[in-house]
Amino acid sequence: MFAGALHANISTVPDELYNALKLDRSKATPKETYDAVVKRYKDPAQGAGPGSMAKYWEPIPYGIYLDPATFYKPPTTMKEIASRKECVECHSDESPVWVQAWKRSTHANLDKVRNLKVEDPLYYKKEKLEEVEGNLRSLGKLGADEKLKEVGCIDCHVEVNAKKKADHTKDLIMPTADVCGTCHLREFVERESERDTMIFPNGQWPAGRPSHALDYAANVETTVWAAMPQREVAEGCSMCHTNQNKCDNCHTRHEFSAAESRKPEACATCHSGVDHNNWEAYSMSKHGKMVTMLGDKWNWDVPLKDAFAKGGQNAPTCASCHMEYEGEYTHNLMRKVRWANYPFVPGIAENISSEWSEKRLDSWVVTCTQCHSERFARSYLELMDKGTLSGLAKYQEAHEVVQKLYNEGMLTGQKTNRPAPPAPEKPGFGQFTQLFWSKGNNPASIELKVLEMAENDLAKMHVGLAHVNPGGWTYTEGWGPMNRAYVEIQDEHTKLREMAALQARVNKLEASKTSLLDLNSTSEKISLGGLGGGMLLAGTLALIGWRKRKQNEA
Structure with missing residues (x-):
């Protein structure tokens, strides 16, 4: 596509990105597209770097690998200046798994790709290689008639096709997403377009969020993450929130297998747990069970667009649902998002029947009708929405009860033992901070319970509904735990109110100097x-x- 083209015009990238970057998609070259996207990608005002609360935290040694563009420095103990061949020879002894994985990769076998036959399921990689070489020519990194020989250690850890030898103490980098984008421009720009398509109509979330393109910014701009002195605990959040910085959460090093990244397990490490148990809900659904039972018979090497027609796939995976948008498969996974996982966020539920949301629902129907009838798809999506709203109403009733107690100063220890949270967090009621930080009676147990009811149970109820896991929104997760929390909150509320009334009577009696024993x-x-x-x-x-x-x- 790019080899003889004068412009990039990447069809799978939405107009919103070109408009946001003021690019003419019909004229912009790969270099112009890459430069514009990278300029924004590296701009601290657009989410790059340690964020506005950097003065409150410092990276621990491991943290330099989570945001390498900001913190990584080459090692000073390794003095070697190595050629491409010497890199492989040395690391065959020092870190053999790296070398074994790389040797299995497409990167190490470009001639094999060039010789693929049209009937081979991997034939699409031949066109992909031509596209990559077109990108590099536009960037001035490959001659007009030059072929890319391989993608080796130096290409990723120093510079693509530029240096013959690498000085460990000066040249080494940890590859960031823009480094991958040098070759894989399409995928990089698709991913970056999440910033432009994930815009809620009334600012329910900050622009471009939630998304993979700004997930590290979302992490470092979270007050409790910046405030926590237990940095090793806090970095547990960062280890998933690094898709903005790197590509190896999905495409693991050093094989970078597309087939691997298409499997649901590739998503499981991050999309799991108490507040976004997507993996658990999906894997227990009939969809997930079909993958478990039948997936070994599918051809995972075919591109996603051919998975159903040519790959034998007969049930949806994470990728086949979330990377699809009206018939195309891209690295923008946010173009159909409506609920954004957390129904309690103000304005989300009110927006669910808006024109913006309805258009996205129609796009989901296109996805679902690859396997189901339109009537079936719409009826289930309606069930999902109404079920989520039922859970939201249950939470809101409990939240109102507890917030009223807080407003009246009646939570346990609220007036006597409620230390302020560490900076930059501010004191308040039912804050996200309180899931990870506690001191004295901050938070009160009833306060934490209603917070978990929203952040954990309601979120899991929605995820269970969205991933068609009945136990995930009825008994096991969702409604059942929410109902239990509701009962416990009401019970504690009654006790607090009765104790307050009793205390008032005692105070009144003491004020009149009347003895309870008289x-x-x-x-x-x-x-x-x-x-x-x-x-x-x-x-x-x-x-x-x-x-x-x-x-x-x-």
Whole structure:
């Protein structure tokens, strides 16, 4: 496509990116496209780097690999200046798994790609190689008639097709997404277009979020992540939130297998757990079980667009649903997002019937009708929406109860033992911080419970619905745990209210100097209700009995 072309005009990249970068898609060359995308990609004002709260944290040694563009420096202990051949020879001893994986990769066998026959399922890689060489020629990294010999250590860890030898102490880099984009421009620009298509109409989320293109920015701009002194714990978030920085979360080093990245397991490490259990919900659905039972018979080498027609695939994978948009498969996974995983975010539910959301729902119908009828698809998507709204209503009722207690200063220890969170977090009610930071009675147990009800249980209920896992929104996850939390919140609410009423009565009696033990007093009529009052009354009567017995003994 690019070998003789004067422009990039990548058909799978949406107009929104070209418009945002002020590029004429009919005229922009691969170099012009790459330069414009990389300029934004590296701009701190557009999400690059350590973010606005960098003064509150420093990277731990491992952290330099999570944002290498910002923090990585070449090692000072390795003095070697190595050629391409010497890289392979040395690392065959030092880190043999790297070399074994690379030797299996397409990168190491470009002549094999050039010799592929049209009937081979990998034949599409021949066209891909021509596209890559066209990108490199436009960037001035490959001569007009030059063929790319291989993609070896130096190409990724120093510079593509530029240096014959690498000085470990000066030249080495950890490849970032823009380095991969030098060759794989299409995939890089598709991924970067998530910034432009993930725009909620009323600012329910910041522009370009949630997305893989800005997931590290979302991470470092989270106050509790910046505030936590336990940096090793905090970096657990970063290890998934690095798709913005690198490509090896999905395409693992050093084989970078497309077939591997198409399998659902490639998504499982990050898309799992208590707040986005996509893997668990999918793998327990009939879709996921069909992959488990039948996937070994499918041809994972064919491109996604041919998976159903030529690959024998007869159930959806993560990639076949989320990378598809109206018949095309791209690295922009956000063009159909409507709920954004977290239904409790203000404005999300109200937006679900908007024209913006309905257009995206129609795109989901296109996806689903690869296997189902349109009526079936629309009926299930309606079930998903209404089921999610039911869970949201349950949470909102509980949230209102607990927030009212907070507003009245009635949460446990709220007035006596509620330390402020560390900077840059601010004191407040039911904050995301409180899932990871606690001190004294901050948060109160009932406060944490309603927070988890939203961040964990409601999110999992929606994910169960979205991934067609009945247990994932009824008994096992979702509604069942939400119902339990609701009951516990209401129970604690009643106890707190009764204790407050009892305390008010005691304070009133003390103010009038009326003794609780003076049952003959007519100055105040005592009425003690509820469990707490009953216990106090029983204790009072027992004390009176003890005093009478002592008087009789005397």
